[in-house]
Amino acid sequence: MAQPTKCTMRDVARLAGVSTSTVSAVINETVVVSPERRAKVLRAMEVLDYQPDAIARSLKTGRSNAIGIIVPDITNAFFPEVVRGAEEAAQAAGYSVLLCDSREDYNVEERQLSALFSRRVDGVIIACCVDSRAHESMVRRRVPVIFVDRLPPANSVNTVSTDNVQAGQIAAEHLIALGHQRIGMLAGHLDLSPHRDRLEGFRRAMQEAHLPILSEFLVTSNVQVEDGVRAGDQLLNLPDPPTAIIASNNKLLLGVLQAVDERGLTLPKDLSLLGIDDYLWNSHFNPTLTAVAQPTREIGRSSFELLLQMISQPLEEPAPVVQLRIPAELRVRKSTAPPTR
Amino acid sequence: MAQPTKCTMRDVARLAGVSTSTVSAVINETVVVSPERRAKVLRAMEVLDYQPDAIARSLKTGRSNAIGIIVPDITNAFFPEVVRGAEEAAQAAGYSVLLCDSREDYNVEERQLSALFSRRVDGVIIACCVDSRAHESMVRRRVPVIFVDRLPPANSVNTVSTDNVQAGQIAAEHLIALGHQRIGMLAGHLDLSPHRDRLEGFRRAMQEAHLPILSEFLVTSNVQVEDGVRAGDQLLNLPDPPTAIIASNNKLLLGVLQAVDERGLTLPKDLSLLGIDDYLWNSHFNPTLTAVAQPTREIGRSSFELLLQMISQPLEEPAPVVQLRIPAELRVRKSTAPPTR
DNA sequence: GATCTGAGTGGAAACGTTGCGACTGCGTTG
């Protein structure tokens, strides 16, 4: 049965009547050990309920088998999905995940990077916040890093994200195909790459359809619900408002919904509405909401896999930069329809 | 400026012309160091961009300054809130958080507990899954542990959760106060303590109001959206259906909403509907949804604080068991109204 | 002036691993 006191390799070695080197060899299978000694060691480990001390191991080997993940806000439904994808892949590869929430504050972020570095994580996955200095920080410290979702301006970085240009484009194309010409967009915060890219995609789709982009139909703002309400008001108060609106993220979408409700408008009769980011509840709204879904889990999974590659890479060989863009997917529901005006 | 190579206390000591003991003393402020040496050490640390190695420190001190958090599903919006609360408190106290997602699988959970133990975490916060053996596992290993939300049957454990009995009770009382007598409840999975307790609260409220609890108005099920749809169908198909329904969690609520929509019923005219668990989107549905909000952040924060207490506690003194129940709060919106039948 | 304090310092032994090099025997080879 289980032993109450924590025990070390020494205890195992003593009980099995071998040296600690042999115990180590059995555990790591680095050296051939004769079957009978091997069996003795395994039994001793069993009896003592021995669990290797990962800390001592890390100190010796110089690898912690842990990665850090920094997100700006874990309560934003997008990030738990990414974390889930990354965590699952990490566990499978024998890695643990240190999670940090930077609260959209680059000072907090910087402290967390320091802490992760102190803990000697083997790599970091980060969705950075505005004004982040994470890139310089990690380059200086020579820690492998993958940027997800929000990409820093530097282009010598490994990144994984939705193909946000494509996401913005298929959103607009869907509305254009329905016959909309007067399309508005809540573009979010243009210092954040996803929002910038979605706007770019929107632009491309409009240009290809030879539709004008009216400057009063384009609202940039922060990305919280209140911002969505304000921006929605602004669009809907226009003398000749858009017949369709794209919201660049899920909170902005909720904001527009509120503005729509307050005016007693009905979707999709009075307005077609489409969001980028798809969540469970979108398909339970009345009407159900058309959205562009991001490959969230896959972003997480791919980030870890790419990171693992960087970690295993002998660092003298600087390996080509990878900038992975995974396509988004349109999910047509009931909040979009041909224009009635 | 920053130094490219990682550096150790030795390097600092050499540059400052002192011993490593002195450097250590400066860092930890365990021993008085003369001002001028202190300054020299600090400057050397600056110049070399020295960051203490947390791994070596842990090995020596026996404390990792890290805790583990295990949740059954990080993509369930309840848990990110809890994690956020705990993580914030942990950071503030100089602790890092190792996050694990057990995917509702007790075998995965067990492996994760082992991994956390191997990493010598100072404590664990866990929302366990059905059939969890986490309690025995941690007792055996003598690691301080706090159970959150989902509480194990053993009553010698420290726990933090919503006061779910009270949550169920105020939900029912609200409906009763509106004049409802025929109240149905989707009670969730009774192997999970929150659901069991909410049902108990519902029972109490009904008894105190001298209202009968009709067995056909009580549905237990798993806790996913599909289960909610099925259970909602079951209730609404009754010859004489309830005038109000309580859904024991947010996914069940979405399920009932779907069942309601499919029948073309209108809230709150045809049915009052109330959920336990409140989220951002509840207040953007049409109509807005009445809900009982759980003190999610506070659960997280309190869990960490309690855990920290256990960690600091000299373990010979077994300290009284703490079972913290934090009250929930009713948020009245538009999905509940007096009955029309 | 000899002893005693005590503050400030450094040396060195841990902490629990890993992995190199050295040491055994044995079987094989010329």
Added chain:
DNA sequence: CAACGCAGTCGCAACGTTTCCACTCAGATC
């Protein structure tokens, strides 16, 4: 039959800290 190779062991020195202990050299005390 001597020399050699090799599989299987073990001893021991790290890894980067902390911390105990011993030491020095002031100034204070008698």
